Amino acid sequence: MEVKRVVKEAREAFESGVTRSYSWRRSQLRALKAILLEKEADIFNALKLDLGKHRIEAYRDEVDVPLVCFPATGEIVAEPLGVVLIFSSWNFPIGLSFEPLVGAIAAGNAVVLKPSELAPASSAFLATNLPKYLDNSVKVVEGASHIGEQLLEHKWDKIFFTGSSRVGRIIMTAAAKHLTPVTLELGGKCPAIIDTLSRARDIEVTINRVAGAKWGPCSGQACIAIDYLLVEEQFAPLLVDLLKAKIKKTYKDPENSARIVHKQHFQRLSNFLNDSAVAASVVYGGSFNAESLLIEPTILLNPPLDSEIMREEIFGPLLPVITLKKIEDSIEFLKVRPKPLVIYAFTVDEKLKRRVIEETSSGSITFNDAMLQFAVDSLPFGGTGESGFGKYHGKFSFDQFSHGKAILRRSFLIELSCRYPPWNEWKLQFIRYIYRFYYIGIILMLLGLKR
Template identity: 75%
Template sequence: MEVKRVVEEVREAYATGITRSYSWRKSQLTALKHLLIHKEDQIYHALKHDIGKHRVEAYRDEVGLMIKSVDYALWNLKKWMQPKKVDVPLVCFPTSGEVVPEPLGVVLIFSSWNFPIGLSLEPLVGAVAAGNAVVLKPSELAPASSNFLATNIPKYLEKTVRVVEGGPHMGEQLLEHKWDKIFFTGSSRVGRIIMAAAAKHLTPVSLELGGKCPAIIDTLTSERDIRVTINRVAAAKWGLCSGQACIAIDYLLVEENFAPLLIDFLKAKIKKTYLEPETLARIAHKQHFQRLSNFLKDPAVAVSVVHGGSFNAENMSFEPTILLNPPLDSEIMTDEIFGPMLPIITLKKIEDSIEFLKARPKPLAIYAFTTNEKLKSKIIEETSSGGICFNDAVVQFALDGLPFGGTGESGFGKYHGKFSFDEFSNGKAILRRNFLIEVSVRYPPWNERKLQFIRHVYNFNYFGILRMLLGFKR
């Protein structure tokens, strides 16, 4: 497939204006929902092939989640497309102002291999809802999912949405062209390449990069609270694509005296739930498997393993692994893990977690399990991250009413729900006036009286404005 021709065809389709109408956007979103429903079993097969996901996990995190996202966009699309009135000062009468959302144009979406269906279609929903034409490049590291999208999207959506398959070379070719927006999900290393290429054309970019998402575990006194915490922590590490997710818990911060109890509960949870072969997704590809296994080849890290640590190169499976206080300068504590290894870092007191996080790059998410309201307030006020989730983890991703995205090194740009629509829209400012009233004070020649009038305007001093208007001599 010649990239230049694909880009030209998509631009020609967009230039017809077909994507701007409500009926077109609705029809394309409806078709996307039909694709998800009609081809559900094929999606399960592709995800099983690429990453070994159980069909329940696949529905929870990709198929069902995407149907929900499409429905949310369909329910709200007409409202999102409406111009938004803005406040105009009385002194500007007769004037009205509004913001009209318009499509950016032709956008390029790069998706990731860990959620190859969901992370392709979630931004696509926003781009289509906003009236754009789209070129989607799925990850070549999830070949079955990439092929599924390339085969089926043309059957359901019009030629204003195209799928281009290929590896890094194909990505490089795509980046040679001018786009009206680039949306990228992946590593910070590739994100820098995307930004450098986009800068040549001054193309706006959204980067979803992830980062080391910490979970602060306060010393809980209720056994039930501890068990609920363990369920949610384990699910947000080993039950989420074996930790291969940008929002997965990367490491825990706990007080020294609470760590032994926490480890015992985690071990019991692993034994009960996460040792069945069908429960854990496998490591996605050989390069990533080698990267993860290299973490444990560091002798200083290996001695910190308190549970697990075994892996199988033949089927690329990795046992759920717990580490206690690995060196903070080791790769496992400086790089995003993106796998089933869970370091636990102990602190003298849980409040020290705030300074610990402030000394490190801003994560995509901070999780905190605590009943201490003062600690919650300190985390909100004194740390910076893409988002914060208290007493649970990962579920914020599924809430259409919350913006999802990073800050600093974890990326920039927010999407999901209305935020996706806004991310792929230009909020065009519209001001309307008539010829009824004309105040010459806004024009030269200047004098002190005009300066005083302008001061009143900018300070919303309506009494002063009225007095000057009544006494003003032309």
């Protein structure tokens, strides 16, 4: 019960928002400094009892920053991790293979790529062509899930996985055997806050971008696709009508929609509507064609929040619209749910934008557009919590597949005898003095740079 209480109180403290403020961070760091200054004798005594450390040795090693390395230079050298395993996904089978592959190769790794068997033509393309263009350090292994399981039995220096949280847990379990570092690019229910329906000039753009991010690429079968909408009650009828019109104009024709990738996924999506309460919330669409694996773009208004469609990532053309008394309630709505890969917010309200940034947690936030952030290589892409961890794209991909090895270089020019026993009071005072002198010099140097 004590452990449970401690964990609960720590979580409550974080959720209160107190730790986010600058004043809290500064006060806590100052408190840590006060412990070192005011409780120095107690620290010396504890280290003496536990480790037999002399108080001067303790001061040198644990109470202050060691100066024994002065003068010295330091650098960070990027080195490849070794042999990395990349699992790519079926929904963007080429792009989600090349994107991490570029980073892994740029960092100097050997790579084994396992494309998804659910996109067999793309998998075959990669298996056929990558060996023709790249040397033997990059290999492609095709096959179903049992091949992936066989790959996970081996030791890797890094595993990069794009896919579902269910399989992500399997990846982590296998990686733990060898303490292999893992990057997981998972999904999550990416919400979109709609706060532009009172602004006539922004409505059409909002609808275009929302519809494009739900029924455009892969018909919602993308980890960064909009999963559901949050809107004020008063604007819900207008939003639904505008979305209906957009579907009829642009996405009704099957030629403008992507089919569901396979029967199991089609069945999963159709099962969402088996719940009678969910089916009753359908205000547009809802038809399925099991033979062609096509699902009509579908809008649902306020399906039960405890239903499967509101608990699981949809990954398809079904779009729930959730109404709120006021749009500011969206903050609390999101805070009590798992962290999404992306939060989208269509608004010109700077206060609301600031609250979304400061009071919610997600892999990223995009204002007034959707899915576009994936194409911006100067921004890292990745999740947090159940939406995954690890960032990539552009330089972040290089960093993801590199180890930053710290290098310290010293000369034989200066040797401080105070770093060695036998200990005496003079050495302690000298260490104290030299530390203070060193810090004053650093402060003066920084002030000089500012000028």
